[in-house]
Amino acid sequence: MQDPRYYQIAVLTGLLVYGIVALDFEVVPLQAVASVGGVLVVQWLFSRWKGAPWEWRSALISGLSLCLLCRTRDIGWCLAGATIAVSSKFLIRLGGKHLFNPTNLALIVLLLVSDGSVWVSPGQWGSVAFFALLLACVGGLVVMRAGRWDVALGFLFCWALLLLGRSWWVHEPLTIPLHRLQNGALLLFTFFMISDPKTTPDSRAGRFLFAALVAIGGWWWQFLQYGTNGPLWALAALSPFVPLIDRILPGPAYSWPKFTPTSTPSIA
Amino acid sequence: MAQVHSHLNSFHRMKTSLLLPIVAALAIASDASAFCGFYVAKADSKLYNESSQVVLVRDGKRTQLTMANDYQGDPKEFALVIPVPTVIERDDVDVMEKAIIDHLDAYTAPRLVEYWDSDPEQRLYPAAAMAPMGPDPFSAPAKRREGAKALGVTIKREFSKGEYDLMVLAAEQSNGLITWLNGEGYQIPEGATDVIQSYIAQDMKFFVAKVNLERQAKQGRTWLRPLRVSFNSKKFMLPIRLGTVNAKGPQDLIIYALTRQGRLESTNYRTVRLPTNLDIPPYVKNEFGDFYRAMFARAVEIEKMSSVFIEYFWDMGWCDPCSSDPIPNIELRALGVDWLKGENEQRPQEGEVYITRLHVRYDREHFPEDLVFQETGDHENLQGRYVMRHPWTGKADTEARKTYFNETLPKRREEEAQTLARMTNWDIDTIRAKQAAYRSPKQKEGE
Known part of the structure; x- marks a missing residue:
């Protein structure tokens, strides 16, 4: 591959x-x-x-x-x-x-x-560039089929659920969470940062758990604390817990295809 | 009861008939340096049909919001409803002089500068929400409070400032609040229910203002002065949703942000710099307002009406070229910039306060959510600056002068025409015709 x-x-x-x-x-x-x-x-x-x-x-x-x-x-x-x-x-x-x-x-x-x-x-990508970016990111998923698509999709699913849930709770029209989801910076985070195979948990269950925790943390920071760049802060704050997740939900460690993993590569 | 002619909004609307296109040709200071360019005209906020102006001062969690209001209708029909994150106390509200906002507008407006070519023999040109009021709602306070309570509305605060009577309301249900406000004589437009409900669900309060006619008459003023409201909240946003409920078309909002650290930008919409420092044909001097409007409309179109534009960003300690007198500390303090040192300075120290002028053209479809901001550490100055270069007016009697008239000048004219056409979508042939017909004052002198 x-x-x-x-x-x-x-x-x-x-x-x-x-x-x-x-x-x-x-x-x-x-x-x-x-x-x-x-x-x-x-x-x-x-x-x-x-x-x-x-x-x-x-x-x-x-x-x-x-x-x-x-x-x-x-x-x-x-x-x-x-x-x-x-x-x-x-x-x-x-x-x-x-x-x-x-x-x-x-x-x-x-x-x-x-x-x-x-x-x-986080606003600089705008929503006009969003669909082109989405295409590139989905393309990345196809290429990375052995990679960590699960963490990307898991995060996106939880994030979308939280945004939709909050908007429903505070009586906002659907256009508001959709506008928040059409964000280029969010796609970059999802497909090029949180999906880094070297820093996500080893097991699929662990990765879903991790993705959900990052989504909840980022949402808390952004919508309850009114901070910016919630997912970035949440990922950094929760990364130290990956070894713990690996201990509770173990799985095989990732290595890049056709490559000697001695140099600890990374995505993003 | 008065007829609703505007939307429920924190801002005002200006009647189209009151619009005055800007007069571009202003007096030119004769001793100004030609290298920096003369400031000759500006495109200020009076250019736009449906425009509002707010000053946003942010220091840590403290926000001071001043709403300029050149509402021109009957003052008894004026009322203002703004969602605010906390209860506003009497000391948190102040009435400003409108002149301060006009000064900020003039100081930061996009400007046209002009240069005069020198003799080619020596050196080539240098490169260089409103709802109308009915019966007096401020009668019989105890009874009103009971009536409000029955509808789930709590009158948190009630006081007067200047020509305004003010209330801070909390509500349980938007229906209750709307019923109560309507009973009090406000006419809240259809469609506001959902928006108000979502602010209630986020535990926001409502700051309501109306004009006390008696006090206004005593003051002898016919216009309404801007209101400044201060609050402490982590939320750094500007509620625009109420303003889009009943709007007939896009509205313009100009935000003057005064900050300690650097440039302001939106975190949920793209923040874009407007094209600037461009050479345009000198004839535009006579229609600078039209030019700026067309250029802005074109920029909005290119961004699919989903971006916020930066028209000006600068350290308030200096300006170049200055399009008005500097803003003295006393005016900045009045707006809420209370971290300034010195009492009577003509302008702040460099690095003390930064100003970002943002211009948003918005409607409900393209701006579904309220504007959220962050302060960046960016200090890169930006101003809307458009340059016109007047030709030298001598005779083509040497080689250098012949080259100037036969090659340099025609080439430059064509480039200016192309730039103008690209920026405004104006017809290139019309531009060329106007260019050919235009004579600068010096040229007229020579003829």
Whole structure:
């Protein structure tokens, strides 16, 4: 089977170009170079240090995802994001797996420490680009058929249920939850972040449980605490519980097809 | 009972007949530097048919919301209903002077700047919700409270400020609230029931204002001043749903956000920069209002009417070119910017306060949910700035001047025409004809 990461790299690169050209994303080329170059360099350094083979694909995916989600005017924060993302794969590990999705952790750390200099713009995709994005993401599911489609669909199902349920509860018309679901940032999160096979639970039951917990946490943050980017915060907050879920609901660990998994690759 | 002629909304509507197209050609300061460009005209909020203006000051969890209201009808027919997240106390409400909002409008409006080409021999041009009122609802308070209670409506607060009588209401059911408000003389439009019910379900309160005619008469004013309301809530949003209930078409909303950290953006709609820093034909000076309206309509069309537009973002410590006098600290404090240092400064310090002017054209179909915001750390300045370059008016008697008249100028004119056509969807041939007919004041002098 083909390595699904090539498809992801192609989709993320396409999205980045589309975002900059058509959607007026505030990503200057230098920032893109800093994020992508940064992850590759840090990955290379860690590979040398750990004596692991040079693995660029997962690092590139992390770099592209950072470009798509992280907004800043300061190149320094792009480099910091790249460093945090890749180092977390090598340094924060439990039971042979890295704990956090690299991009997710980098974003949350930057949001916490940058004093406002880094932000994530969940509305910037708009709903016009939504269907094209949906198509690309569903395409990704097909390519990843051996991957973690269950966690993506599980999350989306729970998230949709929570949004619909809340709108019903507060007497909002259907157009409101539908508008909230037609969100490009939500699709990116679903298909390129929470579905990371290396940081999700090993068993299918575990993954469904994890997806549901992230959906509930994100919903609580966004609709009861009135915060932004609920799913991002929930994923980072709940990732440390993955080893516990794996202990309760064990399953075989994931490894990338046709690939030696010594370098702990990741999606996003 | 007065007839309903507007929607239940936190904002006002302006009658079409009262619209005055902007007069573009204003006085030009003769000593201004040509390099920075002269500020000559602006496209302020008076351009739009159905427009509202709000000032949103946000500091941590504290929001101060000022609603500008140039309601032109009979003041006894005026009433305002806004959903608010908490009970509003008397000290949380203030009446502002309208001039402050007009000043903010002028300061942040998209502007037209002009340059004059120099002699080509020396150097080429530089690159550079309303419901009408019936019987007096503020009579016999005890009886009213009982009547309200029977309908599940609690009058949480009741007080007066300036020319307004104000109430904060909590309700159990939208039907009860609507029945009570209608009994009190407000006419709440059909279709508002669901929207009001959803605010009640989210435990929101209702801030209701009407004009106290006696006090207004004492003050001798004929217009209504803006109301400022303050509250502490994690919710950082602007309720627009009530305003779309009865609206006949799209409405314009201009938001002036004053923040400590940086630019404001919406988290549930796309926030887009308007095209800016473009060279347009000098004749547009005489129809700058029309130009801006057409360009905005085109931008809305391109975004399928589902985006919020940024018209201006700047550190309030400086501006370039300034389209009005700076906003002094005293005016900013009145709007709720209470973190400013210094009492009598003509403008805030750099880095103290940022202003984002957002412009939304919305209706129920394209903007189904209320606007939600976040403050970003972005400090990249942006202003709607359109440039016209007047040709040099000498004779083509040297090689450089011949090149200027025969090549540089025609090429530039065509580029300007193309830009204008692309931005406004105006017919290119009409543009070219107007370009050919236009003579700048200096050209007229020479003729």
